[in-house]
Amino acid sequence: MSFFHSKVYDTVICGAGPAGLMAACTLGKLTSGARRVLLLDKKEPWKEPIFCAEAVSTSRLGKLWPVDPSWVRGSISGIYFTSPSRYRAEFYSEDCGCLLNRAGFHHALADGCTSAGVETHFDVLVKKLTRVEDGWNIDVTFGGNEETLFAKTVIDASGPGCRLTRDIECLKGIESGDTDLEPAVFAVAEGIEHSREHIELFFGSEFPNGYGWIFPRDGVEVNIGFVLGKDVKLGTSLRQKLQDFIAKHYPEATVKAIYGGMIACGQSDRPLAKCGLFKAGDAASVVNPISRSGIVESLLCGKIVAACVSEWFKAESEADREKIEAMALTRWMDALGKSHRQLSRAKNVFNSISDKQFDRAARYLSTLPREKQTLFRIFFSVLWACPSLIWKMRSFLH
Ligand SMILES: Cc1cc2nc3c(=O)[nH]c(=O)nc-3n(C[C@H](O)[C@H](O)[C@H](O)COP(=O)(O)OP(=O)(O)OC[C@H]3O[C@@H](n4cnc5c(N)ncnc54)[C@H](O)[C@@H]3O)c2cc1C
Structure with a gap:
């Protein structure tokens, strides 16, 4: 029996992190098993260590996937902001987020993929993608074997760096490289x-x-x-x-x-899709530029991209397919990308705050009772400690 169920797929998803798992599961559900969807990763996505601090917003995660206590390490009800001289402001809220056990979370998502009819292999390295007529050849290796699969569409969810989609002529303009x-x-x-x-x-x-x-x-x-x-x-x-x-x-x-x-985390205006190849998650640089959170962002991006791929299959002409590819970026920008772009601009301003200014703001806040240390007050205390920021921030507050 062959290792893969087929040599020809409608979609091959490269990478089973949050973006790839979510894209696979969503696409499986949206196409109700009518499309051959293959999810590949070079390693089991629940294999420790996962290089991540595992913090997420519980409410934002819950909108994308039901939160299960079996893969939550604990809930967070406060954030300490500590300045260089170790003054501490405390922001308190019932729901500041939670800390995941990402291994368990990935397992739950992978089970969701299988239930949605997706074929999964977590010991297959994707070596190369080549554009061919009507789709993509995907060179893979597994257990010392090599094989070339074909897919009409590919989702690159292989994480930061985008090595798989570099130097491919037809993808010029969507590659991101190492710059961000x-x-x-x-x-x-x-x-x-x-x-x-x-x-x-x-x-x-x-x-x-x-x-x-x-x-x-x-x-x-x-x-x-x-x-x-x-x-x-x-x-x-x-x-x-x-x-x-x-x-x-x-x-x-x-x-x-x-x-x-x-x-x-370099939100850009580069397209998310071209020639039937879609990017999701870190491969599309969708991390929040200030908090550097990328788990929920990758899940959301995977979901958006999967919806576009499902529409891509229904399109009747090349022109319609190109419109859907362009729409992937528009949908992402409307969901989070525009706010990430603003945060990118704010980041330069934030980076210019001096140690003295952080200390001044944190010292003032630390004298207040906890219930008065709201995020609003923290934000304005930093501004107050650094009046030149107000001027610098005017461009992105508009
Ligand atoms: C140190 C650190 C701490 C972080 N802390 C947080 C945090 O607290 N909260 C948060 O929200 N975000 C955090 N992030 C960001 C978050 O981890 C990422 O944004 C998120 O994992 C991106 O998901 P992804 O699915 O796009 O990529 P990944 O999670 O990187 O998954 C990509 C998958 O592709 C597979 N792969 C890659 N190349 C190939 C190939 N050629 N063939 C087959 N498989 C391949 C990899 O094995 C991997 O499983 C942190 C990141 C780092 C580095």
């Missing part, structure tokens, strides 16, 4: 005093153009890490910088493992 990738690193560590219901965020020049974090995991372990701006030059490795940060502030900590990854 920001480096991030985190450790799973024990022995760091923290609140199980709070996440803690660190701002200032210690994390140039980015921020640091401590996210609780199980009450004992934490995820401690940081993201930096894409152009920042460190005199040392990210790993070393994280170890130094931990040693300086948490000398009692035991680091169990360190992981790194790239975050793709």
Whole structure:
């Protein structure tokens, strides 16, 4: 028996992270098994470690997938904003989000794909995509074997960097490359005093153009890490910088493992689809440019793209198919892309806040009772501490 059910598919989805899993599941449901949909990943999507701090907004996630306590590590009811001199503002809300066990979450999504009639293989590397008449050849390897599959449409959900769709002549204009990738690193560590219901965020020049974090995991372990701006030059490795940060502030900590990854957050106007190839998730750079959250964003993008692919199949002419490909970007921009574009502009302003200004704002806020430390007040305290920001921000507030 052949490894794959077929050599010819309507859609092959490359990558089974949140974007690919959601796209596959949505497409399977929308086409009710009438289309051959294949989801491929080079590894099992629930295999630890997943390079992520795993924080999401519970309400936004719940709109896309029913939240199941079996894959939630815990709920967050507060955020500490910690300034360079360690003044702490606290934002409190019943629902600040939750911390996922992404391995379990991916398992639930993969089960959803199977129920929706999608064929899945989580040990297949997609090596190359080649544009051919009426579709795409997909060269894959698995267990020492090589095979070429064919699909009318492809969804590239292979994560940041977009290696699969680079240097393909007909995709000129939609490729994104490395230009928007920001480096991030985190450790799973024990022995760091923290609140199980709070996440803690660190701002200032210690994390140039980015921020640091401590996210609780199980009450004992934490995820401690940081993201930096894409152009920042460190005199040392990210790993070393994280170890130094931990040693300086948490000398009692035991680091169990360190992981790194790239975050793709450069919202652009590049099309999301061309010639029957659609991009979703990090491959389409849909991460929130300021918070760097990408899980819910990838799920949403996967869903939007799958709906477009399903319409693409119903289109009767090449012109209609091209319109649907163009619509993928429009739908994404209407859903979140426009707000990401504004945040991208605000990011430059945010990056210009000095340590002194962060300290001033956080010191003032820390004198207020918790119920008065609203996000609104936090935002305006930072502005107040840095009046020149108001002038700089006028362009994106319009
Ligand atoms: C350190 C770090 C911390 C983060 N923390 C958060 C957070 O707290 N909250 C949040 O919302 N977001 C966070 N993010 C961002 C989030 O992880 C991503 O935005 C999200 O995972 C993107 O989903 P995706 O499906 O597009 O890509 P991915 O999750 O990267 O999935 C891509 C999949 O494609 C597979 N693949 C790649 N190439 C191939 C190939 N050639 N053949 C077969 N399979 C392939 C990979 O194995 C992978 O499973 C963080 C990112 C990093 C790096």
